[in-house]
Amino acid sequence: MSAIPAVSPSSSATPFVSPPQASGCETPGVPREILRERGQREVFCGLTGIIWLHRKIQDAFFLVVGSRTCAHLLQSAAGVMVFAEPRFATAIMEERDLAGLADANDELDAIVDRLLERRPDIKLLFLVGSCPSEVIKLDLSRAAARLSRKHLPQVRVLNYSGSGIETTFTQGEDACLAALVPEMPAAPANAARALLVVGALPDVVEDQFRRLFAELGIAPVAFLPAGKAADLPAVGANTVLLLAQPFLGDTARALELRGAARLTAPFPFGAEGTTLWLKAAAEAWGVEDRLFDGVTAPGRQRANRAIANYRGVLHGKRIFFFPDSQLEIPLARFLARELGMIPVEVGTPYLHVQHLAAELALLPASTRLSEGQDVDRQLARCRLEKPDLVVCGLGLANPLEAEGLSTKWSIELVFSPVHGYEQAGDLAELFTRPLVRRDLLRFGT
Amino acid sequence: MKLTVWTYEGPPHVGAMRVASAMRDVHYVLHAPQGDTYADLLFTMIQRDGRRPPVTYTTFQARDLGGDTAHLFKSAAQDAVDRFAPKALLVGSSCTAELIQDDPGGLALALNLSIPVVPLELPSYSKKENWGAAETFYQIVRRLADPTARPPERAGRRPRCNLLGATGLGFRHRDDVTEVTRLLERLGVDVALCAPMGAAAHDIARIGEADFNIVLYPETAEIVAKWLERTFHQPCVRVVPIGYGATRDFIAEVARVACVDATSLLDGCSSRMPWWSRSVDSTYLTGKRVFIFGDATHAIAAARVASDELGFKVVGLGAYNREFARDVRTAAEKYGVEALISDDYLEIEARIAELQPELVLGTQMERHIAKRLGIACAVISAPVHVQDFPARYSPQMGFEGSNVLFDSWVHPLVMGLEEHLLTMFRDDFEFNDAGGASHLGVPAAPTVTASVSAVAANADSALVWAADAERELGKIPFFVRGKARRNTERFAAERGVELITVGTLYEAKSHYAR
Numbered sequence: 001m002s003a004i005p006a007v008s009p010s011s012s013a014t015p016f017v018s019p020p021q022a023s024g025c026e027t028p029g030v031p032r033e034i035l036r037e038r039g040q041r042e043v044f045c046g047l048t049g050i051i052w053l054h055r056k057i058q059d060a061f062f063l064v065v066g067s068r069t070c071a072h073l074l075q076s077a078a079g080v081m082v083f084a085e086p087r088f089a090t091a092i093m094e095e096r097d098l099a100g101l102a103d104a105n106d107e108l109d110a111i112v113d114r115l116l117e118r119r120p121d122i123k124l125l126f127l128v129g130s131c132p133s134e135v136i137k138l139d140l141s142r143a144a145a146r147l148s149r150k151h152l153p154q155v156r157v158l159n160y161s162g163s164g165i166e167t168t169f170t171q172g173e174d175a176c177l178a179a180l181v182p183e184m185p186a187a188p189a190n191a192a193r194a195l196l197v198v199g200a201l202p203d204v205v206e207d208q209f210r211r212l213f214a215e216l217g218i219a220p221v222a223f224l225p226a227g228k229a230a231d232l233p234a235v236g237a238n239t240v241l242l243l244a245q246p247f248l249g250d251t252a253r254a255l256e257l258r259g260a261a262r263l264t265a266p267f268p269f270g271a272e273g274t275t276l277w278l279k280a281a282a283e284a285w286g287v288e289d290r291l292f293d294g295v296t297a298p299g300r301q302r303a304n305r306a307i308a309n310y311r312g313v314l315h316g317k318r319i320f321f322f323p324d325s326q327l328e329i330p331l332a333r334f335l336a337r338e339l340g341m342i343p344v345e346v347g348t349p350y351l352h353v354q355h356l357a358a359e360l361a362l363l364p365a366s367t368r369l370s371e372g373q374d375v376d377r378q379l380a381r382c383r384l385e386k387p388d389l390v391v392c393g394l395g396l397a398n399p400l401e402a403e404g405l406s407t408k409w410s411i412e413l414v415f416s417p418v419h420g421y422e423q424a425g426d427l428a429e430l431f432t433r434p435l436v437r438r439d440l441l442r443f444g445t
Numbered sequence: 446m447k448l449t450v451w452t453y454e455g456p457p458h459v460g461a462m463r464v465a466s467a468m469r470d471v472h473y474v475l476h477a478p479q480g481d482t483y484a485d486l487l488f489t490m491i492q493r494d495g496r497r498p499p500v501t502y503t504t505f506q507a508r509d510l511g512g513d514t515a516h517l518f519k520s521a522a523q524d525a526v527d528r529f530a531p532k533a534l535l536v537g538s539s540c541t542a543e544l545i546q547d548d549p550g551g552l553a554l555a556l557n558l559s560i561p562v563v564p565l566e567l568p569s570y571s572k573k574e575n576w577g578a579a580e581t582f583y584q585i586v587r588r589l590a591d592p593t594a595r596p597p598e599r600a601g602r603r604p605r606c607n608l609l610g611a612t613g614l615g616f617r618h619r620d621d622v623t624e625v626t627r628l629l630e631r632l633g634v635d636v637a638l639c640a641p642m643g644a645a646a647h648d649i650a651r652i653g654e655a656d657f658n659i660v661l662y663p664e665t666a667e668i669v670a671k672w673l674e675r676t677f678h679q680p681c682v683r684v685v686p687i688g689y690g691a692t693r694d695f696i697a698e699v700a701r702v703a704c705v706d707a708t709s710l711l712d713g714c715s716s717r718m719p720w721w722s723r724s725v726d727s728t729y730l731t732g733k734r735v736f737i738f739g740d741a742t743h744a745i746a747a748a749r750v751a752s753d754e755l756g757f758k759v760v761g762l763g764a765y766n767r768e769f770a771r772d773v774r775t776a777a778e779k780y781g782v783e784a785l786i787s788d789d790y791l792e793i794e795a796r797i798a799e800l801q802p803e804l805v806l807g808t809q810m811e812r813h814i815a816k817r818l819g820i821a822c823a824v825i826s827a828p829v830h831v832q833d834f835p836a837r838y839s840p841q842m843g844f845e846g847s848n849v850l851f852d853s854w855v856h857p858l859v860m861g862l863e864e865h866l867l868t869m870f871r872d873d874f875e876f877n878d879a880g881g882a883s884h885l886g887v888p889a890a891p892t893v894t895a896s897v898s899a900v901a902a903n904a905d906s907a908l909v910w911a912a913d914a915e916r917e918l919g920k921i922p923f924f925v926r927g928k929a930r931r932n933t934e935r936f937a938a939e940r941g942v943e944l945i946t947v948g949t950l951y952e953a954k955s956h957y958a959r
Contacts, residue, residue, distance in 0.1 A: 040482070040502050040503070040504050043482065045481075067569055069455070069569065072484075073480065075451055076455075077483055089450050091449075092448075093446055097570075163507075165479065166507045398495055401495070
């Protein structure tokens, strides 16, 4: 790494090869205080993941069993309405369902029949639990089993919860992928070692990674989720698991229970993150350093060249993350180490210490970490810090701009291709744009 | 259970937020799980509000459910009052909190706050956004209105009115309020109170001091207006001034109720719209087939403007808010069409595809339906989109509103002479109808015929188009092709013709000639 800026962690350990941590284990490297708060959370619930998951798994349909609020959230969450016929819908519970006048299961079965009749292309149907369905204890796993019996082999019906009382934003993807794990075929005991990359990635990014793994001689490689419901990869004791997203705790646990061994690595954001992430897999496959360097050098150089364009704007700037997608810590690490930004506070809705061990070790010691949220207190801290850039959700961005702070919508970080070498520059640009724009606008005196 | 792809209205607590966020110093404590805060972005992103909506969410989680969610509510309410110092506190439940039955009203009262508390009971599983806004406004007025307030002595002062119904996220409410206030000013009438938009809690207390009320948006203000009639005996003006004629009616009605002279305002016509519509360039608007859908108030008003003031033919009229279905049905009868009362997006889409109008006046939902079907469209009603909050002054109401309606409805259409040229020279390689209206610079959607024949095929699968008839149909300009196809197929079906030839096409044309 030729261009690591002055802001660097006090530890130079390379934690990507460290063995899995025992649960409850403290962060390797510098122990740090974590500010844990609870109060009003200005975050989406797990249903929101449907917005990208329904485009990723092309023959899946997501049926939320919930309220009008759930339906309204889904159409408002992306900030725009997605008007191509969506592969998601809401079965809105009504008074008669709650009063017991109608059998919720009969109603649900009828809706699913109608839906599948309208969409014969659907191969996989998720019944997605919501806050109201959880509170009235509507058993969607039984409903899914019942409906699967009825509709297999044409359609498999699974369920997971995207409810706000249990999941925050990207945890919805975790719950969805975890629901897929029991459906994955078992790899034979004598199967060759196989790499499984977990986390929904934009197709273009997935293809880039496939090419890199192929050049490194790492094979076979599968991705979860797959683009088609029928293409679920196999899992077993020879599966080597590499997480592409930091929010997949339940999915990883479910895969580990089926024998998969998880690699510990930073997440593939920026030149350094991508290199260390690929390196974790390369070491597991015993790829020679010379080959690794040769394969990754062009991408690394391109990434560093692209990132360099933005370092002038971002270097030395102070950044404050409100909790949103759990990408906050890896992104803060990228911005600190590769662009010279100073993360003042990094908030995350949930901190998975094990999965983020490698990241935490690379984060500057001066950075305050906060988990959970009491939004009004956090806003007070933010105003006090007067950061140069605030990363926050759509509900906070304009109000903070009106107060004179520059903001970056965090949702864009989830909805744009930002992983890997070729996107490292784009990722840096996303943080640069608000600052550049602020300098660009002139309204006279 | 009801299968829903897109919704026209959010849950009722979003209606309550529209009222709370429009007012100046009230705060709403909503008992709700994590995730319900999404509603904030409706205000900060769509409406570009520079402040957070005045709402505190208790954010309970699964692990709280076995424990004390009531305590969580009380501490959130107390914190909100301490932090934001509102002059009145609204409290209520979102859909999930309704199920755990914590009684936010009772809990808030137990806090013995020094400010008025307005408990809201908004049943999420039977009611929707507009109802929630109306009920919230009503509960606020009932709780805060000073029952002893009366208008001051009439002699020596101008008449004064309350302007009721404008909320956050309303379709052009911001500009409508300005436009109507200007009209009233020219009539010599003062606006004592505009509510909910812009009102403070102490303003609501003085609601009884006005001589009369004006209901701008019945969806949110009708219940309040009725209560004010009963309680303060304030007369009420219910004419909604959308369109030129309706604005004149509104002025006359205000003049009658306020006992002022409207002659000079009515004589000094200040709208360009009637002349724009009478001028010969507008001839081509005659009989354009228009489908209208929105909230009841905007849809009914649009139908009158379309029919009486632009010379369109109303071929469909509907609304998504069932509470006002009767008014829509009455209006629909006037135009000889069956009212479509539905909040099922797919049903409205099917009706539009079937009717093949030349113009759709609808919500953002219909805008997308129309785009897909290749039909011109203008937006006339909520639910809103960021584009419905233009930077410029753009009311729907009053004389300026009538100018805005003319521009925004006529602009999406293919213009008069262009329409003729496209018909005469269909095969010009640069200027043909595949390009759509030239001033809009977007190609006509190629899906239109496909989707129409899909509908027709459903209705009567026996019909077949001969190849030459299909080619001839292709020569008809895109903006009437759908209608021609539909008419021809209906003509053929009625006569038991199974193969549509060029002859059938022209037979049908002459049959349906208008």
